[in-house]
Amino acid sequence: MIHPDQPDWHDVRGLGRAEAAARLREEGCNELPGSRHRSLFALILEVLREPMLLLLVAAAGIYFVLGDAREAAVLLASVLGVMALTLYQEQRTERVLEALRELSSPRALVVRDGELVRIAGREVVRGDIVLLGEGDRVPADAVVLAQRNLVLDESLLTGESTPVHKRARTAGEATSPPPRPGGDDLPYVWSGTLVVQGSALVEVTATGPRSELGRIGKSLQSLSAEPSPLQRQTRVLVRSFALAGLGLCVLLVLAHGLLRDGWLAGLLAGITLAMAILPEEIPVVLTVFLALGAWRLSRRHVLARRAAAVETLGAASVLCVDKTGTLTLNRMRVHSLVVGEASFRIPTEGGAALPVVFAPLLEHAMLACEPEPVDPMERTLHESGRRYLASDRRFADWTLQQAYPLTRTRRAVALVWTRPEGGGVVAAKGAPEAIAALCRLDPAATSALLAKVEALAAQGLRVLGVAKAEVAGNGPWPEDPCDFAFRLLGLVAFVDPLRPTVPAAIAECKAAGIRVVMITGDYPGTALAIAREAGLDAGAVLTGEALDALDEPALRAQLARVSVFARVVPEQKLRLVEAFKAMGEVVAMTGDGVNDAPALKSAHIGIAMGQRGTDVAREAAALVLLDDDFSTIVEAVRLGRRIDDNLRKAMAYILAVHVPTAGMALLPVLLGWPVLFFPIHVAFLEFVIDPACSIVFEAEPAEDDLMRRPPRPARRPLFGRRILALSLLQGLGMFVLTLIVYALGLHQGEGQARALAFTTLVVGNLALILTNRSWAHTLPATLGRRNAALWWVVGGTLLALALALALPALRGLFRFAMPTPSALALAVVAGLAGIAWFEAFKWLHRRNPDRPGTRAA
Template structure:
């Protein structure tokens, strides 16, 4: 199905939506979906919005949501279906070389050479069939990839927030929005806290729009001015909010926009562009050769039709016109292998790019660690230290001093600290009916709630005693979070964040017998001793204000610094081995984290990324270096592998610096602020579980398990892909060079044309299609991760490739020429000599495919059973030629016939000469 059928499908989907809208118009549901009865959601007061959507703002039940989903359909847009197979077939004929072959077939038909014309037509049909099948599978692979990349949304169902696929949303659902998310449907905002949304895809405005759910706008307002609405597909750049779904699928503004869009061609990846440029240069050289060959044959009075047919066939055989398709096949195979290794490939060429990377800039949290923060220690500045046992399940564990029993005074200090931890918190922790515990929200907040519960402090009780008045959510640029609570006739301020951020806000600190003036040096020393254990350290502070100062959260001063809470995020068990594998492969791994330098270094040493004398480069170091110029930044990044207290936007600085030094950089990220670095790096890798939609769209690859070991697996597959690309290129180009050299020698020495046009076409079909599939499926060599990355500026056609191509091409061409000339000298007829030569060339190229399996390993050290597809393909290729020699119709068309045992025994040793030659030069090329 093509564009017409896609448009018809969209219209049908929109018609279904409108039918649903019309059917439910009586109760007000989904009126937004019908252009003729469009509700002005931005103009309606919130109670009327809720009434129109038949919801009370407390979310829908699962049953009601399912009933609405059945009526209105899923929240997605019609996906362009794969092109019809016949369209793919027709696309294979759009090539100048194919046009030449068609002309040759028509000319043969015109002069009565029916056999030649039929064979050329059969060749074209089979080539088109092979290309169509490959493209058909590529389209279905793309569809499977799309299904892996599902947008998730926080939805209030049955009174609880749940993470659901965005496709399951229905009008009336209550959605929670956070910074970095993509809006999953059209929403009427009901609560906004610093919410800013990028709507550039819809309005063309590059600046984010500040949203306010409390506004009531005029009826006649343009879309860019609807500041109390959020539109599907837009990106939340900062803040938080909640909204009621008003439209889904095609009824959204994005859905309406999609109906007007026309499909556009995808840009060719850089790797394929380079290959195509090479093919064009090779084509030009060959055309010159063909012209010379034609002139020589005309001068020798060779029939014009024979000259034309031979030149065309030789051009088609020698030019690797199937190379781009073969490369796409190699990358597609690697893409499917990488999906099995938890790596989703969004851009096909990124497969090869990942295999070429020399540096990986990896996030610590969740990638190198398990992203399961658990409070491990609570430390006060007068020396009191408490161990927190267990995990994030409150009944499991307790908070006890390192020595002795817990005193009443110590318990009171812990409860004061735990009060701040529980109040300045956005996570949820509740006990379920089966007595198990369920937590949701930010990992730090979950750990803090569990810590508070172990200290005997429960958030639900605190929320009743200290009602929330206002709050500042945590943002990376801010470095802290704060809440303001009513405390009888006064206000209680609770703050959490990095110690260096909180110190300027405090003028005193808590001690065992009360409070004392702040000692910044003592606080820093306490924090450094704690961070040296490799834990994440969070400082907590509180303060009291008169009720008249309830809004004073922007300028926090005069607080009391209470203490520190250490949280551990254990390393992933496989992370150490994965880092070691990278180092063995010559890949430099850099760790980036927002943690304290001592914490970062402690973890880096466990990962063998840093030694005892190494130091971490901090975000402050980068800022100061940037002020001195790029050279100073490059000096910093060249000597370190550990970056601590790094702001997300500084990742871009690190990536650009490494790229200036000639590195091929792969970078991991999960936040909206990581998007520029993901986009700028050679390979951007987003986290599939915790990554924001913005990060995923900016990335080339997505890790479905957020695991660094998966990156290493992807690198291995990328290197295997590059190896297989070189194998395919070597095979196609070397066999083409052999044919060119053969014809050059016969023309130079005045011999007849060694092969006819149809024989060349047959040779090209047998050797140029079947074996390349087998080479694309090569499992990879053992040394894939035991050699350094290839030089960034190295060409695909480097000296090694040229040496091997020339050697094998000259050997096959020369031996073929000598055999052909000897047969003619012995009095053989030209047809008989060509029959033997064609068999020899088939044998040559079936042996050459095994020479193509490795550039530095002997054929005799490679198991034939490791790639059964290649073995089977080679057998099929040879079998087809043998069958052709016995079929009368093929005998007539190709001019072939069976040969005796003595010819087989003579030709096989000659064919093995190319194997011997490649084995002889192997020690030299290996060096």
């Protein structure tokens, strides 16, 4: 059964794999002009613009002016060290982003060596034979070899919103397309345009920069994405700290210059304070966390197309999911056939021959399917036909003349077939009530039919009605299939087993305070049966027809108690999303079709199906589910909560650690004491802070109660007043103890005081890392958690501190004097004691859970 305008792709050999690879090397990848990634040189230029490095270079210049070449050389060496560390982090992030770009590249279905294969869109080459279907994004400029009802949206290139129809190229017609896209009845398609209806077989004529889209690619690349709420929050925070730091630096320079008559030394002290107070790690942490978070999601079969989705996952409170393929396995199998009062159960394997009375039903159910079906339901109908009907071969020379697709008002499809000897049939299949309407059944017959459907649906079966109409001649065909004289043939029931992982995943969502809502186009009885089997709160069901009859207040009242929506068309999903959002929920919505795109775009977290979804749905979504499995969505939420939790811990640590560093750079000067910090000391601390906040906290395992907490309120910022207060209190406690140790050490001399205070601060810094690993568990409880990066940072820091204290050359560089063992022990104890109050706070909370929590979430 083939359409005359659509040759079987099996008859097309396409390019050979070797030839395609050679063209890819010769002509380049099929992508827009311009660099897809930053080169090493570009990364170095970006790193050199970092404020911390600029301050270090300025400090080195001042040391040269003061004649201290050794100190200047050490600071310049520190610049190289910081550059190396930053470049490592940047390149790691860039590699992750490049891998994600490869994953998110649009896919194309091509014929290579006579086989149908799906490849990345960037690997399409000139001469490739590409199969296009509804919802696909055209991967390259091409000429249409064959098509069926092909309609494209070319507004990306033309600005015209009206879709245009396409035809196949005629013999002798030019291969190269006209200068400009647009216009009906052309045999050409252009890269980036969208198939909104039909299918086609096309041959690629131009790729990448040679395509029409490539010629305007530079203007498209100039468009920048709007910053996310989290990025705006961090910019405000960094800007506030920078302004406060600038004011304090000016104050310190003036104080040092006026009180000590040393303006160059005052400028050096001001630079040191600026280095100590500037939280330049925050943008780095944000980039690293979101990039690595997206990479971790991809390893769990979830592609994050937008960074904002990673930060929003932790706040998801409603998951709106489809039934077929998401909650179920999407392995449709014909379960039974019903004709009148008779029924036939299809055995799983083998079994008796099909009774003759059921043959017309199965025959016309097959005829109502695509000739080369992709839909699992249509594939299983073809398989059943091949298994039971010897007569299916007699349809091989029939011609498909007309297709009437599913619409919002008619939930059935109808295909017109003609025979070589003349005449033909119209085969229709769809929702039983739609088929009843096509057959013009009276109310009594309709009620009897729907009673049978209810009985089947109560078993969790999906039910389709099938009808036929005889036609004479070869057209013209009416615009509406209702004009045909249809006769009801019977019902076909399908079984699609629930995924084994779904009940546990739904139970986990309930424990996490996340509501799961099923939205399906299936029959209400089928939806309720599957919902109950999955463990959903399925007390009632709301149909799409009933939904349309509700105003907004009534709909919100229904949403508060209904979790199963049946007979819903894609356009109604958008209304449900908007209603949930109006109720203050953070909504995740799954979808796969072209018409699902508005709902996916509107949802806080749009989730497209990677296996059965269209390109349009994937482009509209923030996440793409590569395995279409509901339990994978729950895994993504769990990981999103972990990323959200660890990001808060990292931010809390950054804010806390800058308090004692900045305080000890400022207060001794204002008190008239010897200067504690010089740029070399702050550079040393940066080598601890940078990897700790961007690598250690990112790798921190999830808290054990992560999925037993309610979702984070949507309007609560990532680091609100409470986190700021607790973080600043941690830093303040460390600052007070360091100041006390410094004051006591001054009785033993400036060098020993500096060594003791610096030791206190370094040990306190490590203590802040350890205590902020969890805001719920005390430090001893977290020591057993696996985090290799943590122990590399702790071990490396303690080794470097020991060398700075023990080696005379390093002691001179850091202006240290060797402290006595007892004084050193005091400094270590003081560094650890700075977090004692917070550890006691966590312990008291665990003893009395009714007190306000200490979680960073």
